[in-house]
Amino acid sequence: MTAAVDVAGDDLVEGDRVELVVGAPAHGGHCVARLGGEYGRVVFVRHALPGERVTVEITELHRGYLRADAVEVHEASPDRVAAPCPYAHPGGCGGCDVQHVAPRAQRDWKTAVVRDLLARLGGLSGERIDALDPTVRELPGGPLGWRSRIRYAVDAADRPGLLKHRSHEVVPIDFCRIAHPRLHELDITARTWPGVDAVEAVASTGGDVTVLARRSAAPDESVLAEADGETSLIAGSPEVREVAAGREWQVPADSFWQIHPAAADTLVTAVLDLLDPQPGEICWDLYGGAGLFAAAVAARTGARTTVVESSPVGVAAARRNLADVPGVEVVAAKVDAALARRRITGPVDLVVLDPPRSGAGARVVRAVAAAQPRAVVYVACDPAALARDIKTFAGAGWRVESFRAYDCFPMTQHVECVALLVTDDVTVT
Ligand SMILES: C[S@@+](CC[C@H](N)C(=O)[O-])C[C@H]1O[C@@H](n2cnc3c(N)ncnc32)[C@H](O)[C@@H]1O
Missing domain, CATH: 3.40.50.150 (Vaccinia Virus protein VP39)
Structure with missing residues (x-):
């Protein structure tokens, strides 16, 4: 079912589509919209930007709110960009939340979220928040290739990948665009991992690369395995060199x-x-x-x-x-x-x-x-x-x-x- 902007949404089910105008960003990687006017039911919408008119698909129904993904954009924000990662879309990898947002606007988004939390949960006045200036600052290095530690989950077919949003379902990928370039060079995602639950890779600031495979403890192996499972070293050294605060x-x-x-x-x-x-x-x-x-x-x-x-x-x-x-x-x-x-x-x-x-x-x-x-x-x-x-x-x-x-x-x-x-x-x- 696809409904118009002013529906109250009482009879919606998962998978239904509704047209909405999206409001401010909120903590959790989504924006807030309302069904049926100013005081209507809250919908937390992923893959959208404030001010956009979108069609959303309902992904979860809760007593006080719904979750949804924007699946069509009718009026786009000037801050919308094409996601650099082909897996960042509704139903795709859940690792990133704002690939569709220009990097400067990502920081504005996060600043708005921090301001809202300081006011609502922290009890700070708008004046005090202005004086503290919680503007989110950029780090050197750009928006991609920064992630020095990554954990790939392994699916039932032994393929590594990243998890869907709010799900244990694995999305197999070729490489993660936000991962450090030295991690792209590894063959982790090109092969299967029988008997392994997760593969972790580290590219340290000192230039080391380490790959670990994790296997959960099976009930009949508990004597051999540690409580949280076994770890095997696949590549590199168990310790990596980091450089920070003028020290190694x-x-x-x-x-x-x-x-x-x-x-x-x-x-x-x-x-x-x-x-x-x-x-x-x-x-x-x-x-x-x-x-x-x-x-x-x-x-x-x-x-x-x-x-x-x-x-x-x-x-x-x-x-x-x-x-x-x-x-x-x-x-x-x-x-x-x-x-x-x-x-x-x-x-x-x-x-x-x-x-x-x-x-x-x-x-x-x-x-x-x-x-x-x-x-x-x-x-x-x-x-x-x-x-x-x-x-x-x-x-x-x-x-x-x-x-x-x-x-x-x-x-x-x-x-x-x-x-x-x-x-x-x-x-x-
Ligand atoms: C966010 S990390 C910060 C580590 C360190 N300050 C740094 O920047 O490298 C939080 C650390 O707290 C440890 N931790 C978690 N819960 C803890 C607890 N209840 N008491 C003491 N340490 C805890 C974790 O093992 C982790 O090393």
Whole structure:
């Protein structure tokens, strides 16, 4: 069924087509439209741009909203471009969300999303958001060929590919356009992978390339396989060399490292600019990974710096990479447990928080605020989680003093934000 713009949409089913005018972008890689007027049902539309008149195909029905893909464009935005990737279309690869958007307009899109989240979830006024200027900044290197780490899923016919949006279905591909050119040269996608669930490839800033194959633990093999399956090294070395913050790093190919080749240095610069570490200041680097921010801060402070990291490979990497940095201690623990069980205790002057997508959460935020550091820098890969945590900080008397946003993930909906939080209530001892 294809319906006109003003239908309420109560009797729609998946696969139905409706004509719509698309509104503002929202968190999640889609724009918001409404069926049946201003107060009608919300439709989250992928593959469209604000202001466009499109025909959408309904992909999911939910109680309060629908999801849909724009399948025909009747009035195109001036920011619309042809997607550089042939797999970026409705029903195709779900890895990228904004291939159809001009790169400058992708950053405008993400800026609008960050502003909306800071207001709606973070509780910041429009005036305060204007003053913080969360304009998303470009990283060097262009919108393609930046992805230094990629995970291909393997389908039932043993072919590698990337997943459809909100699906476990594998889309076989020749190569991923946003992947680093050194990863295009590998033959991963030209062959089949019997008995393998996923193939991971890394092209490091130090010039190394590593390929790992993962196999889930079968129930009858649990004695041999680790809990999360087995990993075999297909090419390269199990550790790769990364270059960042004026140092060389040896990082296990399967542990966390910033994905965009320019991200580590960009974020280190932002953290140092905002935190302004002074000699003698004590720092916690929470969710520290291999210790990227700890190394940079400790070089300024020359004082005690504590990394808290829960992944065993991350802890081992931090201990090895920071062995030559005086005053650095690496605590193997979950951040909330380390704070609650007083495995790390104050006094502390500076805190770096760089949690995974779920954010630090209220318990960690309250414990950090209670420790009364001079300043907290929050590095966030999910602006919604950041905005929620900003609101918790505000409840404890803290405010956002400075804010930066970076396009560390071009062609996707993702954006990296860095917020400086301060309070006037620090007790001077
Ligand atoms: C976004 S990464 C940041 C790593 C590091 N700051 C960097 O930029 O390289 C988040 C890190 O937190 C770790 N992690 C996730 N949950 C954690 C938790 N509850 N407690 C401690 N570390 C955690 C992950 O293993 C990962 O290394």
